[in-house]
Amino acid sequence: MKPRTTIRIAPWLRPALPAALLVLALAACGDSAPPPKLVAMNAPVQPTPTPAPAQNPAEDPQVAADKMLAASVKDALLAEKTLNAHDMDVVAKRGVVTLFGTTKTHVLRSRAERVAARVSGVTLVENKLAVVAGS
Numbered sequence: 001m002k003p004r005t006t007i008r009i010a011p012w013l014r015p016a017l018p019a020a021l022l023v024l025a026l027a028a029c030g031d032s033a034p035p036p037k038l039v040a041m042n043a044p045v046q047p048t049p050t051p052a053p054a055q056n057p058a059e060d061p062q063v064a065a066d067k068m069l070a071a072s073v074k075d076a077l078l079a080e081k082t083l084n085a086h087d088m089d090v091v092a093k094r095g096v097v098t099l100f101g102t103t104k105t106h107v108l109r110s111r112a113e114r115v116a117a118r119v120s121g122v123t124l125v126e127n128k129l130a131v132v133a134g135s
Helices: 014-029 060-077 108-115
Strands: 088-093 094-101 124-131
Touching: 060 088, 060 094, 060 108, 094 108, 108 124
Parallel strands: 094 124
Antiparallel strands: 088 094
16 A cells, blocks of 8 residues: 655645635636737728618508508598597408407497498408497
């Protein structure tokens, strides 16, 4: 059997030993920032090209027609004094109008559907209005 070797550390040095080992370990890592790139002093500076502003392609005529139809139906609903059309949303697609939102009664729900159906260009009304008392 080999004789055991013991290292004796002075008692005043023992509290500093873990910190010293940590400093040595971190110093050995050598992770430092790379040096900055060198730039020639007389080289012309090229401006960074700015991206061209996003151009909106011409809106599809059908999309424009759907928006106009939805706006016409919403205007007709707002013109009907007995309806609270502010609680209603209108979506139109190829003549089919869908009503979303709430009404106070079933009578008002049906009235909103009839008003929407009377608007020129409406071929079908999908009534998805919910009846909520106090809405």
